[in-house]
Amino acid sequence: MAEGKTAIVTGGSRGIGREVSLRLAALGYDIAIVYVGDENEAADTVRDCEAKGVKAKAYICNVASFEETKNTVAEIRKDFGNIEALVNNAGITRDGLIAFMKEEDWDNVLSVNLKGAFNMIRHTAALFIRNKGGRIVNISSVSGLMGNAGQANYSASKAGIVGLTKATARELAPKGITCNAVAPGFIRTDMTKNITEDNSELLRTIPLGRMGDVSDVASAVVFLLTSPYITGEVLRVDGGIAM
Numbered sequence: 001m002a003e004g005k006t007a008i009v010t011g012g013s014r015g016i017g018r019e020v021s022l023r024l025a026a027l028g029y030d031i032a033i034v035y036v037g038d039e040n041e042a043a044d045t046v047r048d049c050e051a052k053g054v055k056a057k058a059y060i061c062n063v064a065s066f067e068e069t070k071n072t073v074a075e076i077r078k079d080f081g082n083i084e085a086l087v088n089n090a091g092i093t094r095d096g097l098i099a100f101m102k103e104e105d106w107d108n109v110l111s112v113n114l115k116g117a118f119n120m121i122r123h124t125a126a127l128f129i130r131n132k133g134g135r136i137v138n139i140s141s142v143s144g145l146m147g148n149a150g151q152a153n154y155s156a157s158k159a160g161i162v163g164l165t166k167a168t169a170r171e172l173a174p175k176g177i178t179c180n181a182v183a184p185g186f187i188r189t190d191m192t193k194n195i196t197e198d199n200s201e202l203l204r205t206i207p208l209g210r211m212g213d214v215s216d217v218a219s220a221v222v223f224l225l226t227s228p229y230i231t232g233e234v235l236r237v238d239g240g241i242a243m
């Protein structure tokens, strides 16, 4: 159990991040959720975490902003006292073919998905080093492992997460800090709401023949967050897509 420990979950208001927040709350972690816009969903998740008997609070903060993330991490420290775990889950897609991709779509996806994770690690690392411990899990994607047509920006950001994870793992291992990544395939959330079971073309690419559930990803995140001797790992949760 993790009573008295605090976990930050970016993008914790909805989808995969919400499920991760609830699972960590069930383990006894106090939960700090970082979200960008949907106040009601964030409030719902906070309430559901609190119902598990832990402290929870939501912070509106664009993870792409170095300053906002710095201030938010400071606020979380003030509110919770310490931080033991960080889950970099916030992410967006702005899909398009590379020949037509808008510069702003490239920049936004890289800023949120990759720089966002850097920002959060950057502002928590000194505390983890001082604590001689800390657990980081970053959410990558099979798109980052294999590349996905129509997702050059997203695939690049998620491949970047793999490099960021491994470099961070090597750098912080001597301080007792672990850093791992989870690479989901197609998981049912708002992000994939346009994919239906009738998209048989896409479903044929999944050896297990179906999309995954948020609980499949949350189980992997919890496993890595509670594993003291695994670091620099990228764990696929993809029904076999990228094997």
Ligand code: NAP
Binding pocket: 010, 011, 012, 013, 014, 015, 016, 017, 034, 035, 036, 037, 038, 039, 041, 061, 062, 063, 064, 088, 089, 090, 091, 092, 112, 139, 140, 141, 142, 183, 184, 185, 186, 187, 188, 189, 190, 191, 192
């Ligand atoms: P989702 O349902 O669209 O939720 C995205 C979450 O990220 C929301 O909580 C959102 O906050 C937050 N967010 C977005 N931009 C943000 C920003 N700039 N600053 C702070 N928070 C921000 O997404 P999901 O499907 O759960 O995906 C979660 C992660 O898994 C993402 O990194 C995604 O790339 C990755 N992933 C998903 C799949 C999939 O099939 N779903 C597959 C592979 C990887 P608001 O509610 O305030 O908007």
